[in-house]
Amino acid sequence: MGRVTLQDIASYTGLSKFAVSRSLAGKEGVSESTRQRVEEAATALGYNRQKPTEEQREITLIFHDKVDSVSYELRTMLQDGMQREAHRLGQPVRLQWTHDANRVEAMAKDSAGIILVGPHEQTTLDIVKASGVPVVRLGWVSPLEQADHVGGTDHEAGIAVGEYLLGLGHRKIVFLQGEEGYRGRRERYYGLRESLEGCPDAELHDLRFAEDGGFIPALLTLQKSGVLPTAMFCAHDGLALTAVSELLARGFRIPEDMSVVGFGDFSAATQISPQLTTIKVQGLEMGATALRLLLERLETRDLSVPARRILIASTFIERRSSGPAPVQAKQLNEASR
Structure with a gap:
């Protein structure tokens, strides 16, 4: 043997x-x-233990330092989850916020492993891969990219929201996407579209607009085309809060005239009235799982094990911003303020 x-x-x-x-x-x-x-x-x-040849080296957590306000709270949860798990397991870690490829290269040289968070540039990804240091990614990866990855269930979230709204009788539904170009938002939209495809009389409308200008002009344009939606699934809680505020200011009742569903379940979701129905992203568990996955890769050092994708299921949180579809959809008055 x-x-x-x-x-x-x-x-x-x-x-x-x-x-x-x-x-x-x-x-x-x-x-x-x-x-x-x-x-x-x-x-x-008859296992023969190998004596350690060097002191335990640190794991480096590298966050892309260009982060928008929408992602900030999630990044904080990911960081907290990683650091809590590291403390529980006695694993030394260090934290860096940077997008500088040269700094990442320097850190890779004296790190046992790296967790990359956020949309790091291809140059950075190539440097880390060339270093040979085990890496786990928290952030979107390319199709079939050979990289260990921990993520959320954006597509499933869209499906769940669609089924929920259909169950409440809504048939004209808007996806409030806002700014274009974010893969997570697209995945939520694709999931929502998939769920509605099974209902012949359901309509889905994708509203894209500059978020600093508000969504009311886009909604008015949609109404002028003859579409009066009764429900909105918003790409993130920030958009949902804006939608609720703007609609209330224009005489809409939430949810009697319009149901609003968010995504994220961040702190502001419960600080408005009505409180927001939303999808809770499990940021703490995602961070902790990323650390455990990296440690397992470090322990085994088995290069034959293929790259793994671990998805942490989000949770549907029903509150008071959503309800049954109204008998008659409400028209947004262009002149009202």
Whole structure:
């Protein structure tokens, strides 16, 4: 029999390689019963422990430093989730906010592993890949890109919102996209469209506009074409808050005249009246999962394991900004202010 590996012990015990590695290393994150089970299996299989050749090196968390107000709260949750998990597991980490490829290259040289958060440029991605340092991405990756990735369920969220609104009787629904070019928003739209395709009398309208100018002109243009929507799914909570505020100011009742659904479930969602029905993005768990995924990659060092995608399911939060479709859709008065 050849050299006994961590995978051999994992297969023998039915545990993950991550749990086996932490048990044998005496690290936190596993129960005492699991640790004893692994020790017994290692002895039975004749596992030879390798002595560490160097001190434990830091993991570097690199956040792209150009972040808009919409993403800021999510970034904070991701960071908090990573750091909490690192503290729980006794893993040293350091934090950097940068988009400078040269700084990233320097950090890669003395990091055990890297977590990249945000839309880093291709130059940065190429540098990190060339360094050979294990990397986990939090941010969109290219189709079939060979990179470990942790993300949310944007497409599923769109499907869930569509099914919810259809169930309430809404048939003319608007996706309030706002600015174009964000992949997450497109995925939510595609999911919403997919759910509505199964309902022959449902209509979906995609409103795109400069967010600093408000959405009322876009909505008025839609109304002039003969479309009077009764529900809106907004690309993010910020747009939803704007929609609720603008509609209330123009005499709409929420949700009696218009249902509004957001995305994110950030702090402002419960600071307005009516409170916002929305999709809760599990930022803390996404951050913690990214760290665990990177640690597992570091522990195994098995290059034959393909890149993995882990999606953390969002949660539907129903509050008072949504309700049954009205019998008659309300017309937005262009002159009202």
